[in-house]
Amino acid sequence: MVAQLTEDTKPVPAGGTPLTHKRENLWQDAFRRLVRNRAAMIGGTIILILIFIAIFADFIAPYPYDKGVLTDQNKVPEWMGTLFPTMKPYMKTSDKYPFGADYIGRDIFSRLIYGTRISLSIAFIGATISLVIGIIYGSISGYFGGRADNLMMRSVDVLYAFPGLLFIILLMAFFRSSFAKPQVGTFGSILGQIDSHMGGMFFIIIGIGLTAWETTARLTRGQVLSAREKEYIEAARTVGASDVRIMFRHILPNIVGPLIIVETLAIPAYIGTEAFLSFIGLGINPPTPSWGAMISDGAQSIRTYPNQAIFPALALAITMFAFNFLGDGLRDALEPRMRGSQ
Amino acid sequence: MAATDILIRVENLVKYFPIMRGIIFQKQIGSVHAVDDVSFNIIEGETLGLVGESGCGKSTTGRAILQLQRPTSGHVFFKEEDLVTLKRNDLRKMRRKMQMIFQDPYASLNPRMTVGEIVGEPLTIHGIDRGKELQDHVDQLLHMVGLDPAYANRYPHEFSGGQRQRIGVARALSVNPSFVVCDEPISALDVSIQAQVVNLLEDLQNELHLTYLFIAHDLSMVRHISKHVAVMYLGIIVELTDRDELYKHPLHPYTKALLSAIPIPDALAEAKRQRIILQGEVPSPVNPPSGCRFRTRCPIAQKKCGESKPEFREVGSNHYVACHLV
């Protein structure tokens, strides 16, 4: 049977037309799916709005975040009385402050607005650091394999066993104390100055980066390991591609998808961690406003002036929602076979 | 066979894969004898077919020749150069002369690169072309394998299996190699497409004066395309001769068994024929049987088959067999 076929059949040039008519690559396809996901679009829009607020905070906020008018302590606008009826008997009203003033007389609304800067910076810079370190570490470990990989992963495993929050608390305590009052001119003092210029964010970002890269590294390594065995990698090697070229041109583009998904979904955790650190006093230096610190301040007076804690809590919740929705949408878009079962 | 005609000379090629145990400190506790002392020559412009069942080491042989897997020992001469001793940079330059066509048309193309990029990548790596010339060269290659160059900016998932295999052929031929290892290039395709692809390979061989090592487990397809055929079993070659001789006068019991399994298109003759059915399972390549490896399944095995390894020797004109009983 084979003999008969081979004699007469020749490759047909017209047989070279592809099967599909659409011209799109996998990224465009995923993007289309993402846009159709309403929840993800809502999340994305919220994030864009927050970015806008953060950049133009100076123009949007009606008051500065650090100067309080002491005589305006704890004042609230009228409508809060209906929202929080327990406050009615003793509240002092004023129309100056949209969400009320805190215990030093600072405007809560303005502080919330400036707070977006903190939360978003932590979110994006933290995610970037985690991705950069994690991808480099994981790729090297996964690509070269063998003993090196074994050793590298075992180290990460042990570090991983350290309860995350505990580790970060210890780190922050360490950073704060050792770099707070060092001798002038040493490395420590330089770091300390960077940190105080950034309102305390520098060390928080380092702390988060140091704890977050482990998951990214492990994920990257897993992806690299499975990508490495694919035949097109072997094909690339056959045509003479160098290791570097294989890594950047063949492996990385194919694994970047899941990494971005995971990172986006991890961002709420970063924001939450910073909020908690500020809550216990190990985070952002006052008076720079962080939603976590505002919750901490407000928690003191939760019985009397609940608005001071609840509004920052809402801000935190909304931001984390947005990132979660977006991350979920990304995941559905980039891995469509999971849809309906995830 | 004049010495100047030989393109590839494989001498005592050995490839063992170590089996490791342990978590932090790893120890080798054994090895898989994938290729165990294999020698043959491939003449320029001709096709050597390499057949055997799954796991016999034929794919590993192909990869070891191309140095995709570095051999444990042995020599692979491309003309006069021993590939085994080449350093990385020299080896990369040699890659222009020898290429591979892979088995799985779905996995051998990077899903995130366009077809044009895939075919053009070897040209970029070796600095052969750039810019407009690169485009033209890629178009020319696509046309040569029967694909419309207008679709160079499509992605692999938009093509069928047979078309993707052609893309793989175009990629392999882009650097103008003299030697191509075809690792089961049609096993993953529908039967009707198989013929097209094989014809394409033959036409290209004639046009470009290519030398093929055609690895397959389908004997009838190998018969069509090869000039010489080697039969492998559990890491060693058991018979090697030219194509017609093998199919008319097979000598090794394994070859005879394989050939008897090919269906004959004549129903009456097929019904009357005696099939040789091999008993038992293929032994593990970690611990091959002593003496002749085939003796555990051989229908005519005798005591001396277990005592010493049969020599791979010439028993007719250009007909090599590894068996005590021939």
Next chain:
Amino acid sequence: MGRYIARRLIYLVVVLFVVSGITFLLEHAVPGGPFDREKALPPEIKANLERRYHLDDPLLVQYGNYLNDVILPHLTFHPATNNMDEDYLFNFRLPGGLWLQWMNFGPSYASRSRTVNDIFRQQLPVSIQLGIMAFFVSVIIGMPLGIMAALKQNTFFDYFGMSIAIIGVSIPILALGPIMVWLFGVDLKWLPPSGWGAQPPYIMGFIPHQLGWNFFKYAIMPALVLGIGSSAIIARLTRGSLLQVIREDYIRTARSKGLIESLVIRRHALRNSLIPVVTILGPLFAALVTGTFVTELIFGIPGLGKYFVTSINNRDYPVIMGTTLLYAVFLVIANLIVDIVYAFLDPRIRYS
């Protein structure tokens, strides 16, 4: 299997070394010891205190002593006394008059009359109670939600359940806590906004005697707040895995055998869909542990988490070390148990 457990136990020891080492370094790299606090102590008293607590020994010696006390179990003939230097967390009487003693975390620097183990015995049970209740919350809410959503896919149940799940995953404890404290504690006054309803002594070390409404009214909100994140994760995972399992061929076979649907689900589908849920129990425990820190602070619960944060400010090294090590050990053991249960449930991986 025994081999596997042995390997994991070795891993546990390695983890203990690394964790204690890092913590030790971090603590001691910080300038200022525990006795450098606000009130300046006269130098002789300070020197005496430091000598008493061995703070003037070289670091390696201190570390070595510490490891000896905490990690190495001791076999002795005399039972533990009430002496501050010999307070072990575990005291087992063995036959032959022997005692096995283990884990002496040393004295607390901040509360001079208590050892770390004293503090553990007082604070840890509260955290354990909270953790257990939160775990139950997450399973009791999460699993039925997920199962319902899967069985009635794309109906109201599904969307409603999954919306709750997304909300649960997104809202951090730090946000949900104060909101609930205000809503149920201050505004509606249904539940106390802070505090805890149990005190030592406890049955078996952590079960409170008084298990009535007086106890639970303090526990409802924190357990809910802590557990809701995990319940959301469990819900989504259960739904996803059950959806996948339902489509498998062997379920179709079961149905075509004539089994009623509920039996099909219960006997065949459920068991297999639980397996992915078991795999995330490990990270789930870790999340619960870290969550107790936040919850205790917000709800004013006298657990170990709250105490830990204060001891950082006080530079109470033994408490810091002890808490860190204890939680690390708990996580490693919890992960080991989870892996064993997983191997038990899924015969396919028993032999890997």
